[in-house]
Amino acid sequence: MKLDNKLFAGIVLxxxxxxxxxxxxxxxxxxALGVFxxxxxxxxxxxxxxxxTSEEKLIxxxxxxxxIFPSIxxxxxxxxxxxxxxIITFILMILIGFALKKYKQKK
Incomplete structure (x- = not known):
C-alpha cells in the first residue's frame, strides 16, 4: 500500500x-472496534x-x-x-494466521 493510500485509509478510519x-x-x-x-x-x-491486494483482503x-467465526x-x-x-475461536484463528505465515516462509 502506498503512503498516500495509508494516509487516506487512516483518515477514513x-x-x-x-x-x-x-x-x-x-x-x-x-x-466498531469489536467488529474489527x-x-x-x-x-x-x-x-x-x-x-x-489490501482491498480484496479487507472485503x-x-x-x-x-x-466462519460465528459458525465455529x-x-x-x-x-x-x-x-x-x-476466546478459543479468536486465539485459534490468530494462531492459524501466524502458522500459515511461518509455513509459507519455510517454502
Whole structure:
C-alpha cells in the first residue's frame, strides 16, 4: 500500500471512529472496534499469506469472518460456554494466521 493510500485509509478510519462515537457514544465505538477485532483481524491475518491486494483482503476478511467465526463459536458453544468459545475461536484463528505465515516462509 502506498503512503498516500495509508494516509487516506487512516483518515477514513478516524472518520468512521468519530461517527460511531458521536452517533452511538462510547458503546458504538466499542462495537466498531469489536467488529474489527473479532471478525476482520483474524481472517485478514490468514488472507495476508495469499497474493491478494489490501482491498480484496479487507472485503474478503469481513465476509469470511462473518461466516466462519460465528459458525465455529456456535459449534464450540454446543459443548462449552459461548464466552469461552469466542476466546478459543479468536486465539485459534490468530494462531492459524501466524502458522500459515511461518509455513509459507519455510517454502
Amino acid at each position: 478516524i472518520l468512521i471512529a468519530a461517527f460511531f462515537f458521536i452517533v452511538f457514544g462510547m458503546a458504538g465505538l466499542r462495537l 477485532a473479532i471478525f476482520i483481524l483474524p481472517v485478514y491475518l490468514i488472507l495476508n499469506n495469499f497474493d491478494l 474478503f476478511s469481513f465476509f469470511l469472518g462473518i461466516g 463459536v456456535y459449534l464450540l458453544g454446543l459443548v462449552i460456554s459461548f464466552r469461552i468459545g469466542i
